[in-house]
Amino acid sequence: MRxxxxxxxxxxxxxSCPPAYGEPGDTWTQWRGPRxxxxxxxxxxxxxxxxxxxxQQWRVELGPSYSGPIVSDSLVFTTASEQSTWEQVTAxxxxxxxxxxxxxxxxxxxxxxxxxxxxxxxxxxxxxxxxRLFVAGMRDLLVCLDAATGKELWKVDFVEKFATPLPSFxxxxxxxxxxxxxxxxxxxxxxxxxxxxxxxxxRTLEDGGGMYGSAFSSPTIATLNDTRQALVQTRQVxxxxxxxxxxxxxxxxxxxxxxxxxxxPTVHEGDLFTSSHGGxxxxxxxxxxxxxxxxxxxxxSKLQGYMSSPVVIAGHAYLHMKNQRFACIDLQTxxxxxxxxPYGKYWSMVAQxxxxxxxxxxxxxxxxxxxxxxxxxxxxxKISESPTWAxxxxxxxxxxIREQNALVAYEWK
Numbered sequence: 001m002r003x004x005x006x007x008x009x010x011x012x013x014x015x016s017c018p019p020a021y022g023e024p025g026d027t028w029t030q031w032r033g034p035r036x037x038x039x040x041x042x043x044x045x046x047x048x049x050x051x052x053x054x055x056q057q058w059r060v061e062l063g064p065s066y067s068g069p070i071v072s073d074s075l076v077f078t079t080a081s082e083q084s085t086w087e088q089v090t091a092x093x094x095x096x097x098x099x100x101x102x103x104x105x106x107x108x109x110x111x112x113x114x115x116x117x118x119x120x121x122x123x124x125x126x127x128x129x130x131x132r133l134f135v136a137g138m139r140d141l142l143v144c145l146d147a148a149t150g151k152e153l154w155k156v157d158f159v160e161k162f163a164t165p166l167p168s169f170x171x172x173x174x175x176x177x178x179x180x181x182x183x184x185x186x187x188x189x190x191x192x193x194x195x196x197x198x199x200x201x202x203r204t205l206e207d208g209g210g211m212y213g214s215a216f217s218s219p220t221i222a223t224l225n226d227t228r229q230a231l232v233q234t235r236q237v238x239x240x241x242x243x244x245x246x247x248x249x250x251x252x253x254x255x256x257x258x259x260x261x262x263x264x265p266t267v268h269e270g271d272l273f274t275s276s277h278g279g280x281x282x283x284x285x286x287x288x289x290x291x292x293x294x295x296x297x298x299x300x301s302k303l304q305g306y307m308s309s310p311v312v313i314a315g316h317a318y319l320h321m322k323n324q325r326f327a328c329i330d331l332q333t334x335x336x337x338x339x340x341x342p343y344g345k346y347w348s349m350v351a352q353x354x355x356x357x358x359x360x361x362x363x364x365x366x367x368x369x370x371x372x373x374x375x376x377x378x379x380x381x382k383i384s385e386s387p388t389w390a391x392x393x394x395x396x397x398x399x400x401i402r403e404q405n406a407l408v409a410y411e412w413k
Contacts (some may be wrong), residue, residue: 031174058097068391081121101150154198158187167214185215202246235259250293275305299334
């Protein structure tokens, strides 16, 4: 029964491009992995991250970045901010760490003084479609590079194109590639671009950008009520957007302190899960009333998410929260099964069957068995003395960790 439940969860998960290239688990192509849901499909994970079971292969020093690594069959791509002037993308051989190419452009900016502790460096995770790399620069730039050579193919300056103010906290949304198009929250709205030319096809959900617009969340794609659509969380609302026309199919206001709606929307059996800083946690049901889509909460909880998008396993959401605790939530009822003591400010998580690999911002790596019965920490290991805010990348037999000032490859035996 458990195997069948896990298989059903996989089938119902949101599908978005690009697909994995090569064997399942060989690559890590975008924010939260090949399907944008932090679910790993590949070789079974070992039961340990200790000692020689997880061994460093190589390490390279870099400027600071929050971007998660992107992994092709032969290369690892990472971003960096350099000397308060440049933004840089570098490709390394994934086996040896040898630098293959480097591309840079002028793109530095400073975040507001009250956010200085979070750094003024590049934030979004690139996306890879098998040929091209799509990179979001802090100053509301989207740059398309040839992944084999690093050659710039096109660049869109959203501030210039739409006469919108700079996003006060930088371009945070991680690009989403689907077929021939790339989608981003930029230019004070949600935009669809031709991935080969950079032409903007449409812009919707306009919020003015600047301090109180400019999204923190990254979108995903799913089929809900027989309609394939983009799921977008702005600073104010959760919405479904028609992929062809940009029409807003439905929207629901999500209260949050200073608009800190940061999580990527999560789909479970046709319903939508989200949680906000200063708000609540919700599971929304979408139903059709003629041509209209009606959104209503199946349940809501006092729990508050923050920056860490959850993973869903066997009908339960595993969520790292604003209060730094980790919780297991029954998606049928909204009831918390358990809540831990504090563990860091932020976790990036990847799940395989009933295991979760979590990296917190303090450089602590945790291997957890996911069960609603109790918090079952199998092992933890200090893997970095530097901050590790970037999302970890997991491939068959390898982990890639973006420290604040380095990229590190590990072999996981």
